[in-house]
Amino acid sequence: MTAEIISIGDELLLRQVINSNQAYIGEQLHSIGVTVDTMTTIGDDLPKILNTFEQALSMHDVVIITGGLGPTHDDITRSAVCEFFGTDLVEDPDALANIKRIFASRRMDILEINRQQALIPRGCTPIQNAHGTAPGYWFERGEKYFAVLPGVPYEMTGMMESFVIPRLMQENQGKVIAHRTLRTTGIAESLLAHRIGSPDQLFEGLSDLSLAYLPSPLGVRLRITARAATRGDADEKLNTIEQKLRAIAEKYIYGVGDEELEQVVGTMLVDRGLRISVAESCTGGLLADRITNTSGSSRYFERGLVTYSNESKIYELGVPQSLIAQHGAVSREVAEAMAFGVRTKANTDIGLSTTGIAGPTGGTTEKPVGLLWIGYSDAEETLALRFDFGTDRRRFKERGAQAALELLRRRLLKIA
């Protein structure tokens, strides 16, 4: 089975909205063996929409459409669907009940534009929306499947998981594509590719495998794809390749699939019964934010101090004023003193710190914009490492928080 994903909305053709829906739907369909080979984005333009529907349905078994079901005047997907299937609108009692329930829970009155969302094209199967007011539509035409979903991500994902994926799985038995992603950090894409070498050698003796490098500012992900008759066969191939990749790049691989680095170190801290506190200067709270994104982080995260001013470094963390005067606030010595200071003050097992020059201004020749010191302290050792993360302020903060979490991970594992 092949699929096309079509996103509709003028806003998607400008910068205003970044489209994460297509990527999500693509992964969901791949996971059940449906190959997405085209994603298309078009505006709120009726002839263009009809033409795109026509082409997509002629070339693919599955067409998933998102966007343009909202309550405001610029949403025309519903009219286009009616025209394409030669039908008209009818009120769906379940959808209306859902809308009434949502407005009652918000203690708000229903407006006419809200009530209109209960209208669906006659002849479709409505897809109920657990997270919003607009229902989706499902059409079957012979062996072809056509789904229309809202553009709001959490509404769309709910409908994919509760309806579209189960329905398509019934229709697509016996063909399996499986993926596995290994997440690395601290190594450049070209260096990693050089280490791993040619895919032919990596896949020696096995067929229907591929490897993709997915670089981002926080690290390179390695995605292995295997095709096989059964899920078990595909998984076995993935296991073999994962083992080979780990033998080549073990140190840099911190997680698998969707695992974030903060989840990995969070689990390690819980397993070891350790608690942590952090003192941040240049990362400005992002390190604490990353750590506390994990549910249950209150078990190991005691406190974070964002000591932006010199005064706060001195009075909150006990960094000696003379140390700042002698070495500067951005220095190995101050990073170490911050990590030690927050650990002892918060009475935690580990202290982690950052101090650097986020820019875009404020650098010198000796201490350029992008310079970052990350400090680590536990009962046995206090140390700091130097990094250079460039002149883009936001990317500097993101790479700095990632490197601090990675330093923590490697200290917990006692690897360099």
Add this chain to the structure above:
Amino acid sequence: MTAEIISIGDELLLRQVINSNQAYIGEQLHSIGVTVDTMTTIGDDLPKILNTFEQALSMHDVVIITGGLGPTHDDITRSAVCEFFGTDLVEDPDALANIKRIFASRRMDILEINRQQALIPRGCTPIQNAHGTAPGYWFERGEKYFAVLPGVPYEMTGMMESFVIPRLMQENQGKVIAHRTLRTTGIAESLLAHRIGSPDQLFEGLSDLSLAYLPSPLGVRLRITARAATRGDADEKLNTIEQKLRAIAEKYIYGVGDEELEQVVGTMLVDRGLRISVAESCTGGLLADRITNTSGSSRYFERGLVTYSNESKIYELGVPQSLIAQHGAVSREVAEAMAFGVRTKANTDIGLSTTGIAGPTGGTTEKPVGLLWIGYSDAEETLALRFDFGTDRRRFKERGAQAALELLRRRLLKIA
């Protein structure tokens, strides 16, 4: 002039990479009056790529392609471009010099796969890459323009701004589309749409105008689009509509265009000569992170305390233990005591605080997951407001930090 944007890469058809390039290119082209009416994403599949190139060039004046110029084996865009234009590869001396310069600055040796990136299709105009190794390609065929750019966002944006946009502006004189976006927060899309009413009434007496609602968890943006013969004429229409919208929804509009809420309040704090400190529980550092995303925030941001444990609320902020025992850590009283505590401890003009239940677990009937108290304290008043931001942990943190910044903005303006 109309345009199609084509992104190439198997990784884009899965969830692994969210494509922000298309949105960026769309906005850039719109800003010079080139209308993007289609965005297409396809995999590393040669016949599909050639077919898509063919269709795109037959239907549009401008085709922009991104992706597949990287150093690893899974990048095939370059071969497809050669085949499409019936040409072969030739080494570009400027591109090779650029690659050597980059590797020298990183003190790294050039590998053969890096050197291959200096090969470009014979007959194209190379587009130099200021931020990476792979050059882009520019083809002109009659009145049609065809650009091939890398998929790495900051490399691609550099080439759009230095080459593609200036080149297309020479070719597209006299037609102007202008946009203006007003950013709101704290009001639901349907309520905002109800207040604003029908576009016909809003645009009364003016032509070639449109209004789009762009909702996100942090607020709804209103994008006005005007078409006119000159930029001045278009701007005049935008001014008129902006004034009307401000009369309708002034309180909720915090910024224009790309302005983030933290930049708006940062400017207000600088103008008023005020300094701020924050004490966060459930937002876990995200509020400090938002504030410190603004360059120059050290002028007004003194420190942030992420007081996750009760001990840290008591010892860092001086919240009375009895207050926590009586009302719980998530309460109006504790939010107020945190804001007051951090303000007096850091000796700043303003203190801001958050305490809530981020979930997904830990709620009770009386204090459900999603409950958030935001505290504010200055020399004249100390207060706290209650919010309910739902059960998704990350969205809760994001909406909480946004609401805290908005509360700060309204207190600085002395509006409710």
